[in-house]
Amino acid sequence: TDILDIQRIRADFPILDQLVNGKQLVYFDNAATTQKPLSVLQAISGYYGGYNANIHRGIHQLAEKATSAFEATRQKFQEFLNARHLEEIIFTYGTTDGINLVAQSYGRRFLNAGDEIIISTLEHHSNIVPWQMLCEEKGCILKVIPIDDNGDLLIDEYEKLLSERTKLVSVVHVSNALGTINPVKTIIDKAHAAGAVVLIDGAQASSHITLDVQALDCDFYSLSAHKLYGPTGMGVLYGKKALLEAMPPYRGGGEMIKEVTFEKTTYNDLPYKFEAGTPNIADVIAARTALEYIEGLGKENIAAYEHELLVYATEKLSQIEGLRIIGQAREKVSVISFVLDGIHHQDTGVILDQLGIAVRTGHHCTQPLMRRLGVAGTSRASFAVYNTREEIDRLAQGILRVQKMMM
Numbered sequence: 405t406d407i408l409d410i411q412r413i414r415a416d417f418p419i420l421d422q423l424v425n426g427k428q429l430v431y432f433d434n435a436a437t438t439q440k441p442l443s444v445l446q447a448i449s450g451y452y453g454g455y456n457a458n459i460h461r462g463i464h465q466l467a468e469k470a471t472s473a474f475e476a477t478r479q480k481f482q483e484f485l486n487a488r489h490l491e492e493i494i495f496t497y498g499t500t501d502g503i504n505l506v507a508q509s510y511g512r513r514f515l516n517a518g519d520e521i522i523i524s525t526l527e528h529h530s531n532i533v534p535w536q537m538l539c540e541e542k543g544c545i546l547k548v549i550p551i552d553d554n555g556d557l558l559i560d561e562y563e564k565l566l567s568e569r570t571k572l573v574s575v576v577h578v579s580n581a582l583g584t585i586n587p588v589k590t591i592i593d594k595a596h597a598a599g600a601v602v603l604i605d606g607a608q609a610s611s612h613i614t615l616d617v618q619a620l621d622c623d624f625y626s627l628s629a630h631k632l633y634g635p636t637g638m639g640v641l642y643g644k645k646a647l648l649e650a651m652p653p654y655r656g657g658g659e660m661i662k663e664v665t666f667e668k669t670t671y672n673d674l675p676y677k678f679e680a681g682t683p684n685i686a687d688v689i690a691a692r693t694a695l696e697y698i699e700g701l702g703k704e705n706i707a708a709y710e711h712e713l714l715v716y717a718t719e720k721l722s723q724i725e726g727l728r729i730i731g732q733a734r735e736k737v738s739v740i741s742f743v744l745d746g747i748h749h750q751d752t753g754v755i756l757d758q759l760g761i762a763v764r765t766g767h768h769c770t771q772p773l774m775r776r777l778g779v780a781g782t783s784r785a786s787f788a789v790y791n792t793r794e795e796i797d798r799l800a801q802g803i804l805r806v807q808k809m810m811m
């Protein structure tokens with residue numbers, strides 16, 4: 405796309421302009437975490453340097469300023485997700501934290517022995533382990549939607565798993581390991597028809613796909629700001645109001661209460677019921693700046709440009725003999741996982757790093773998926789809006805270098 409001026413965008417990310425092992429850095433580990441633009445860094449230091457105060461409690465100037473900046477982020481995420489109500493936006497520490505909240509609050513209250521939970525083969529460990537913990541405690545049963553060799557979910561098999569025993573379905577919107585975009589709307593509708601609630605792990609989708617939780621009709625949606633050009637330690641759990649209201653708090657402490665006596669405590673209203681203790685104020689505030697940054701570029705523009713990078717890189721890497729792209733799903737975001745014949749992914753990663761190219765290698769927190777695909781791990785290049793075709797050329801040359809050195 406010519407709509408985005410990539411060189412100008414790169415200037416917003418000074419971290420990109422550095423030498424690694426004597427070579428200009430190529431940062432292709434965006435699925436793990438994206439870099440942060442200057443405006444986000446300034447929002448963090450602006451809070452600590454200008455109006456650091458605890459929120460909601462004080463009536464003094466700084467506390468009021470901090471509180472309104474903090475709450476402005478909630479509003480921004482309501483728009484970002486198109487949630488119907490402001491109080492459906494719960495601040496968390498990230499996707500993992502949001503999933504654990506649902507498992508520990510909704511799951512412990514509403515699921516019982518023999519109830520079934522459905523996840524998929526594509527899940528990140530953070531959308532597997534919290535459900536296994538719940539199953540162990542409550543005697544629920546975990547079912548897994550299988551995939552085909554391309555990394556697409558087998559929807560027919562999913563339908564067979566659904567029954568009146570299904571109480572909860574939790575699937576990833578976009579696979580971090582392969583880039584697969586799942587047909588979540590279909591998954592959600594079928595789950596609802598069976599009477600189950602649905603959580604969507606949006607850690608990877610949120611930076612690439614325009615989201616509308618009302619159109620999706622998901623019951624919960626969990627994401628992390630750090631994959632959205634925002635800070636770490638900050639995320640959002642969206643939940644439908646009626647469900648959140650029916651759920652018990654998950655952590656006790658300050659902020660989440662209405663009144664405390666030693667005999668009985670009453671809980672605060674949404675969303676504060678789920679936000680015990682002093683939150684990560686600076687990073688919540690800066691997350692709004694990150695969303696504004698995305699908005700400024702236009703999410704559709706970002707997605708279109710990333711798609712161009714994906715097409716270019718797929719073509720380029722497909723030409724390399726002995727390279728196999730893992731996961732050729734029908735619909736993908738800008739993630740390419742690959743293996744090189746006869747070369748361990750760890751060696752690939754180390755040599756690429758020597759060339760200044762940052763990729764992720766290993767199982768990508770998806771060990772069951774790697775097992776299903778019959779690989780020990782992969783090398784993964786994932787692209788963000790500040791990446792370029794020239795960088796993809798460098799990766800392709802780097803891979804040839806790896807092959808030469810290892811053969």
Ligand code: PMP
Pocket residue numbers: 435436497498499500501528530531576578579580605607608628630769
């Ligand atoms: N799910 C997916 C698909 C992810 O990619 C990640 C992050 N790698 C997570 C969940 C967990 O996110 P976080 O570590 O920010 O909690």
